[in-house]
Amino acid sequence: MVGGEAAAAVEELVSGVRQATDFAEQFRSYSESEKQWKARMEFILRHLPDYRDPPDGGGRLDQLLSLSMVWANHLFLGCSYNKDLLDKVMEMADGIEVEDLPQFTTRSELMKKVNRISKCI
Numbered sequence: 001m002v003g004g005e006a007a008a009a010v011e012e013l014v015s016g017v018r019q020a021t022d023f024a025e026q027f028r029s030y031s032e033s034e035k036q037w038k039a040r041m042e043f044i045l046r047h048l049p050d051y052r053d054p055p056d057g058g059g060r061l062d063q064l065l066s067l068s069m070v071w072a073n074h075l076f077l078g079c080s081y082n083k084d085l086l087d088k089v090m091e092m093a094d095g096i097e098v099e100d101l102p103q104f105t106t107r108s109e110l111m112k113k114v115n116r117i118s119k120c121i
Helices: 002-025 034-050 060-077 083-092 107-120
Strands: none
Touching: 002 034, 034 060, 034 083, 060 083
16 A cells, blocks of 8 residues: 555655744744745754754754844845855855845945046046
8 A cells, every 4th residue: 555655654744844834933033024034944944953952952953043044134134244154154045045135235335336436536
């Protein structure tokens, strides 16, 4: 009865995904849009197995949540962080597709434009 076993395996997989999603939902910030939360939840769920807190504590889950916020803040709000930290979170987020991201201009880019304009005057 291969079909029954396959159906049971699929149901178990779906149940596991549902439990992980329900677990992650508690970490949603009240200020996150649906798009921001979906992207950050994907980031969290992707790395949750590697960041589960050990029985004696340790704060691994807090570290993952912090990394997810760094990534989301950089992506959606244009926040900048230490290069090594940004490299780490961007690598962790590799493959997560987010559409219609806002475009930000950094202070350095603005200053370059100002300098070019002032040279022309």
